[in-house]
Amino acid sequence: xPSQPQSPPPLNLLDRKLVFVTGKGGVGKTAVTAALGxxxxxxxxxxxxxxxxxxxxxxxxxxxxxxxxxxRELQPNLWAMSMDTEASLKQYLQLQxxxxxxxxxxxxxxxxxxxxxxxxxxxxxxxxxKLCWEVRERHYDLVVVDAAPTGHIVGQLxxxxxxxxxxxxxxxRQQTGWMLDILGNPRTTGVAIVTxxxxxxxxxxxxxxxxxxxxxxxxxxxxxxxxxxxELFGRGEEEVFERLWDREVSSLLETEVGxxxxxxxxxARMAVTLRRTRAEHLERLRDGIxxxxxxxxxxxxxxxxxxxxxxxxxxxxxxxELGF
Amino acid sequence: MAQRTKSESEPTSLESLLAAKEIAVFCGSGGVGKTTTAAAAxxxxxxxxGGKVLVLTVDPAKRLANALGLQGFGNEEKRVPVSAFKAAxxxxxxGELWAxxxxxxxxxxxxxxxxxxxxxxxxxxLENPLYQNISGRFVQSHEYIAMERLYELHSEGNFDLIxxxxxxxxxxxxxxxxxxxxxxxxxxxxxxxxxVPYRSRVVNLASRPFYQVADRILGSQFLQDIAEFFILFQTxxxxxxxxxxxxxxxxRDKRTTFVVVTTLEAAPAHEAEFFIDVLTSKKFHLDxxxxxxxxxxxxxxxxxxxxxxxxxxxxxxxxxxxxxxTGDDPxxxxxxxxxxGESFCNFGVVAQREASERAQLSEAPAVVASVPYFETDIxxxxxxxxxxxxxxx
Numbered sequence: 001x002p003s004q005p006q007s008p009p010p011l012n013l014l015d016r017k018l019v020f021v022t023g024k025g026g027v028g029k030t031a032v033t034a035a036l037g038x039x040x041x042x043x044x045x046x047x048x049x050x051x052x053x054x055x056x057x058x059x060x061x062x063x064x065x066x067x068x069x070x071x072r073e074l075q076p077n078l079w080a081m082s083m084d085t086e087a088s089l090k091q092y093l094q095l096q097x098x099x100x101x102x103x104x105x106x107x108x109x110x111x112x113x114x115x116x117x118x119x120x121x122x123x124x125x126x127x128x129x130k131l132c133w134e135v136r137e138r139h140y141d142l143v144v145v146d147a148a149p150t151g152h153i154v155g156q157l158x159x160x161x162x163x164x165x166x167x168x169x170x171x172x173r174q175q176t177g178w179m180l181d182i183l184g185n186p187r188t189t190g191v192a193i194v195t196x197x198x199x200x201x202x203x204x205x206x207x208x209x210x211x212x213x214x215x216x217x218x219x220x221x222x223x224x225x226x227x228x229x230x231e232l233f234g235r236g237e238e239e240v241f242e243r244l245w246d247r248e249v250s251s252l253l254e255t256e257v258g259x260x261x262x263x264x265x266x267x268a269r270m271a272v273t274l275r276r277t278r279a280e281h282l283e284r285l286r287d288g289i290x291x292x293x294x295x296x297x298x299x300x301x302x303x304x305x306x307x308x309x310x311x312x313x314x315x316x317x318x319x320x321e322l323g324f
Numbered sequence: 325m326a327q328r329t330k331s332e333s334e335p336t337s338l339e340s341l342l343a344a345k346e347i348a349v350f351c352g353s354g355g356v357g358k359t360t361t362a363a364a365a366x367x368x369x370x371x372x373x374g375g376k377v378l379v380l381t382v383d384p385a386k387r388l389a390n391a392l393g394l395q396g397f398g399n400e401e402k403r404v405p406v407s408a409f410k411a412a413x414x415x416x417x418x419g420e421l422w423a424x425x426x427x428x429x430x431x432x433x434x435x436x437x438x439x440x441x442x443x444x445x446x447x448x449x450l451e452n453p454l455y456q457n458i459s460g461r462f463v464q465s466h467e468y469i470a471m472e473r474l475y476e477l478h479s480e481g482n483f484d485l486i487x488x489x490x491x492x493x494x495x496x497x498x499x500x501x502x503x504x505x506x507x508x509x510x511x512x513x514x515x516x517x518x519x520v521p522y523r524s525r526v527v528n529l530a531s532r533p534f535y536q537v538a539d540r541i542l543g544s545q546f547l548q549d550i551a552e553f554f555i556l557f558q559t560x561x562x563x564x565x566x567x568x569x570x571x572x573x574x575x576r577d578k579r580t581t582f583v584v585v586t587t588l589e590a591a592p593a594h595e596a597e598f599f600i601d602v603l604t605s606k607k608f609h610l611d612x613x614x615x616x617x618x619x620x621x622x623x624x625x626x627x628x629x630x631x632x633x634x635x636x637x638x639x640x641x642x643x644x645x646x647x648x649x650t651g652d653d654p655x656x657x658x659x660x661x662x663x664x665g666e667s668f669c670n671f672g673v674v675a676q677r678e679a680s681e682r683a684q685l686s687e688a689p690a691v692v693a694s695v696p697y698f699e700t701d702i703x704x705x706x707x708x709x710x711x712x713x714x715x716x717x
Contacts, residue, residue: 024354024355025353025354025355026353026587026589026591026592057591057594149354165453199387200385201355203385203386230667232663234659236656237656237659237663240653240657240660241660243652244646244664246649246650248649249646249650252646252649253635253646256634256638256642256645257631257634257635257638257642258631259627259628259631260628260631261631261635263622263625264628264635264664264665264668265664266620267620267622267623267632267664267667267668267671268667270671270697271667273699273700274697274699277699277700303677304676304677305590306590306591
């Protein structure tokens with residue numbers, strides 16, 4: 001039997017079928033999800049982008065109307081939807097358990113709410129189940145999920161195992177098997193952690209890497225570092241910059257541009273310090289993440305708003321990082 | 325036009341606000357610096373107002389936790405030593421600063437021990453696998469327990485002021501609604517249906533479809549597990565409902581104030597707006613808004629921007645003159661001037677965006693404080709106090 005190569009080259013993020021995008025709140029998780037979806041669609045993949053948390057601002061990044069549980073085509077190859085656990089349960093009961101009648105029973109919503117509150121994992125499995133089902137049925141080439149933030153993602157991804165532990169028999173138990181297969185296959189499914197080069201996002205990224213390994217069977221596909229500030233000065237240039245503060249030089253500049261240059265110099269110094277502080281966290285991140293995990297870097301966008309234009313810029317940066 | 329007159333008691337700064345309150349709940353979306361801001365406010369209160377001040381925090385950065393002496397001390401309140409104040413250049417704080425971290429699991433366990441009728445029932449609940457799952461991952465269990473713990477600390481009466489850093493929530497409102505939902509949950513008709521003994525279910529025609537569906541989906545074994553768990557839990561029912569109602573009342577009490585923290589990035593700012601609306605319409609006492617990580621005002625100065633543009637545009641010519649003075653390589657000076665000019669314009673764009681977000685937060689509460697962008701991390705008491713000075717008065 002031919003021996004397996006020690007470590008196969010990492011799969012390109014977009015070659016998987018199901019990518020969960022997570023990260024600490026405020027790092028730009030939704031923006032990156034939108035950009036990944038846009039890039040995949042423009043590269044010819046039938047792509048579904050799904051937001052799981054009901055914040056409902058995925059639509060803003062495509063400058064489109066609100067998204068619902070029904071997938072909507074935003075542009076060629078690109079569909080978007082928002083998870084609705086109750087609608088998902090109805091669909092699930094109809095399609096998987098052939099319980100068409102159930103959907104018509106009045107208090108379904110209240111019963112669902114109740115069972116979901118009582119039995120942790122139910123809401124999560126209905127969410128994860130819907131996504132896995134789209135993958136199993138090959139409705140799309142790629143499903144990109146704006147998933148729960150770092151604090152909740154493990155609960156979401158580990159839901160099938162949790163349910164397996166709680167429910168010993170019955171149709172639900174049978175359902176978790178195929179979901180685990182899809183989630184556990186690294187060629188199919190991966191997690192992308194979005195972070196920024198700041199203290200807490202980096203801490204949570206490293207911590208989540210460990211928890212994904214210990215508590216789920218899902219592969220860490222990539223770490224995406226968002227909002228990387230540009231390096232202002234190259235070698236030797238910082239000394240040149242410092243000399244601009246000399247009275248003689250700054251008064252020369254002030255005469256030329258017709259006013260104080262102090263705010264300009266202050267601003268540049270702030271940018272340099274900010275980047276330096278962040279570089280330390282970036283260093284820590286590199287040390288903490290398995291070297292086999294691809295790291296992708298996205299620039300800080302100095303943009304007026306976060307609409308489709310920014311999404312496109314991020315998609316372009318991702319494209320370059322992914323080697324396209 | 326009727327003029328809204330400021331009542332004398334209306335606070336004008338975080339200082340006067342916190343001087344008059346017993347609880348300050350800091351809320352806002354993730355990543356805005358809520359934990360740091362709450363800790364800074366508590367530190368300032370300890371230094372300036374005196375008394376015993378507690379910051380109840382959820383998930384502080386490791387270095388900050390170390391600075392507050394929180395490493396390895398679950399639920400226990402720990403006093404921040406005076407030596408830490410000395411090191412921060414405040415050798416004589418007027419009051420005491422205490423810190424505690426929220427341990428969700430431990431807090432739930434304590435709650436069960438308190439409300440269970442006897443030790444045996446408590447033990448059976450604590451050992452139940454469903455409970456173990458629930459106490460870790462119950463919908464809103466974090467949110468509820470944070471507020472429950474706050475209630476407990478407040479009623480013990482050991483502190484003059486408790487500053488609470490709220491847990492990161494999926495929905496910013498979860499934690500204010502959690503106590504009410506908890507009460508609703510334990511009073512629900514469905515809960516009663518579930519804990520009806522199995523035998524009497526079969527004869528009850530009205531609820532039969534419910535059981536049939538539930539059995540079919542979840543399996544009857546699981547339903548029985550749930551039932552057993554809730555039968556045990558029911559023994560705590562009265563205490564639980566009463567308690568969660570008391571927690572809900574405390575949150576609306578006028579001794580409690582809410583402080584919304586946000587940055588001026590689009591998403592957090594929109595969430596803050598929504599949060600302000602809801603807190604106001606639900607009659608919580610929302611008294612302050614802290615705008616965090618605001619870029620320096622000079623980025624919004626139009627004259628400065630046009631000078632920045634000039635600096636970049638005329639870089640070759642200016643560089644030659646500068647190089648004449650400094651003796652540097654003119655090509656290098658040119659690159660530096662271009663970078664300085666362009667960087668200013670870049671941040672200027674962000675500052676403009678921030679200014680328009682700020683304008684949209686017009687329905688702001690009485691106190692609005694701006695905290696500048698700190699270029700370096702804050703990880704000790706000195707840093708907290710430096711930050712606190714910016715929004716205190």
